[in-house]
Amino acid sequence: MDKGTVQQTDQQINKASNSKVIKKLVLVVFAMFGFGFALVPLYDVFCDITGLNGKTNDVAVTYADNGIDSSRTVKVQFITRTAQGIPWKFEPVINEISVHPGEMKFVNFYAKNNAQREIIGQAVPSVSPGLAAGYFQKIECFCFTQQPLMPGEEVEMGLQFYVDLELPSEITTLTLSYTLYDITDKNDA
Structure with missing residues (x-):
């Protein structure tokens, strides 16, 4: 060759x-x-199996008045944080409350815009333990709507909720966490 x-x-x-x-x-x-x-979808399946990522309902539910289980008390803790870049003060008015399953409660959250411009905020909730998220029912929540605040403006925002009677008895404490995001730019588009 x-x-x-x-x-x-x-x-x-x-x-x-x-x-x-x-x-x-x-x-x-x-x-x-x-x-x-x-x-x-794999993450959603994983979270359903493990009980992680306590997604709550994102629309209001109707209060199901099936009675109150006064033999049980559940402690509900409230935690807030702001996402990076949103100069708001955001906190619960009270840090925790005791409720009986089936009992309706109302709590407030405080927010103040410390920026020199209007900001539209949106709170995203999460419940821990994740298994309990399906039993935490929000009737009215500031997280269902956007929160526009002018510079220096402050507001108290309400949450009306109840813990479902079907909450497993081994769950005695729930933590409701809100993360507040700046969605101003998304609304301008």
């Missing part, structure tokens, strides 16, 4: 090898893309 034939054969082998590598890389890219789409 002459030198030209050897080079041509090497080029054909390299082309075939490169073609296989490109096909594998394209397959990996599509697999990664598909995995990215599957992450949200």
Whole structure:
């Protein structure tokens, strides 16, 4: 075999090898893309199984007056935080309250805009332990709506809720956590 034939054969082998590598890389890219789409439902299933990520209802429920279980007391703790970049003071007026399952309660949260511009805030709730999230029923909540505040403006925002009678008896403490986000730019669009 002459030198030209050897080079041509090497080029054909390299082309075939490169073609296989490109096909594998394209397959990996599509697999990664598909995995990215599957992450949200997989995360939801994982959270349902483990009881993590205590998502609460994001719409108001009607108060189910099925009585009050006065033999049980559940401590409900309130925690707030502001996301990075929102210069608000945001805190619960009271840090915890004791409730009987089935009993309706009303609490307030305080917010003040310390910025020099109007900011629209949105609070996102989470309940811990996650298993209890389905039993924490919000009748009225400031988290259902956006909260626009002018510079220096302060407000008390209400939460009306009850703990469902079906809450498992081993759960004696719930923690309701709110994270406040600045959504001003999203409203301008």
